[in-house]
Amino acid sequence: MKTEKNILLAFILNFGFSIFEFFGSVFTGSVAIMSDALHDTGDALSIGIAYFLEKKSSKHPDIKYTYGYRRYSVLGGLITTVILLTGSILVITNSIHKIINPSEINANGMIIFAIIGVLVNFLAALFTHKGDSLNQKAVNLHMLEDVLGWAVVLVGSVVIRFTGFTLIDPIMSICVAIFILINSLKNLKEITEIFLEKTPENIDISEIAKHIENINGINGVHHIHVRSLDGNIAFATMHIVTNENGKEIKDKVREELKEHGIFHATLELEQEDEICESHHCHIEFSNAVSHGHHHHHHH
Ligand SMILES: [Zn+2]
Ligand SMILES: [Zn+2]
Ligand SMILES: [Zn+2]
Ligand SMILES: [Zn+2]
Known part of the structure; x- marks a missing residue:
């Protein structure tokens, strides 16, 4: 410009x-x-x-x-x-x-x-x-x-x-x-x-977690962290519990995250019977009513 x-x-x-x-x-x-x-x-x-x-x-x-x-x-x-x-x-x-x-x-x-x-x-x-x-x-x-x-x-x-x-x-x-x-x-x-690594203003962690858990083949998501470097670009990391094909699941999650404005994600996949070591950051998701972001691809 x-x-x-x-x-x-x-x-x-x-x-x-x-x-x-x-x-x-x-x-x-x-x-x-x-x-x-x-x-x-x-x-x-x-x-x-x-x-x-x-x-x-x-x-x-x-x-x-x-x-x-x-x-x-x-x-x-x-x-x-x-x-x-x-x-x-x-x-x-x-x-x-x-x-x-x-x-x-x-x-x-x-x-x-x-x-x-x-x-x-x-x-x-x-x-x-x-x-x-x-x-x-x-x-x-x-x-x-x-x-x-x-x-x-x-x-x-x-x-x-x-x-x-x-x-x-x-x-x-x-x-x-x-x-x-x-x-x-x-x-x-x-x-x-x-x-202070606060969750960016435009990111609703509970909503993202809900949408990811709604994806076919995903049994759970935890260890979610979203941070921003400059207030605009958001980075996400998370654990996803699934027994399905890894590549397909990751593609679906990345697609979902893009709709929430997150283009840089590090995803760790976990089998359902696996014991997760990361308990230090277990957070409760609020059951807030879905707002703002509408899409109909989750069934
Ligand atoms: Zn001025
Ligand atoms: Zn969504
Ligand atoms: Zn963590
Ligand atoms: Zn885990």
Whole structure:
């Protein structure tokens, strides 16, 4: 889709713009501008880290990293998230300080910086709004958010210019920073769950177990583990109890797993009279009603 050069350019523009806005915040004394500058820094970092880690994380698995390098992109997300968390807490502290000890604000300067902010983000949104994939839609929504963030600062600066109500500046700043903080905490939760090997959000182990046990010739399934490297690609391992032909059974199970979005499975086949050594991870499947995933090939 995007060439590497475009991504690098987007990173340089975003990053340059963030630095420009940080100067704007110092120059005008506005903490609201600092909040938006922080947000834009976060955007620049995600683009930049995606650029620098994309090559690494899409590298083919090798003997050093047999699962591949996908987690490098998760690591990138973690770095960005930690920077945004720290940044938003600093901005909130700073804004509270400004509420207690108000200082001068250069309203005219603030208006100019806010106009530039709206324009730059609007142009960025205009250039990247093509396409209607899910990912592209998320990007578009984010771009709209960026424009709105600066539009709010613009309105606030006009209010300060004509009413002298400077308290609105730290209030706007805190609102934006809390927004960044909440989003970062959500990301941190997702990333942590990947590192903790939590079952991926879109995978229903009970349902998968039920569907596999419904396959002709399969008497049971246990020792199921599903993990994700990056939140998208899922790996599964399991024991399947069967007395039937191994190849046919494995094909059927792989087919079933594909319908659940799992394309990488390690299957161990067990005869019914075999004693299984793996008791450490016996889990109870919930009898949840089947949902979302309908297919009629099980009889
Ligand atoms: Zn943004
Ligand atoms: Zn199924
Ligand atoms: Zn196990
Ligand atoms: Zn077993």
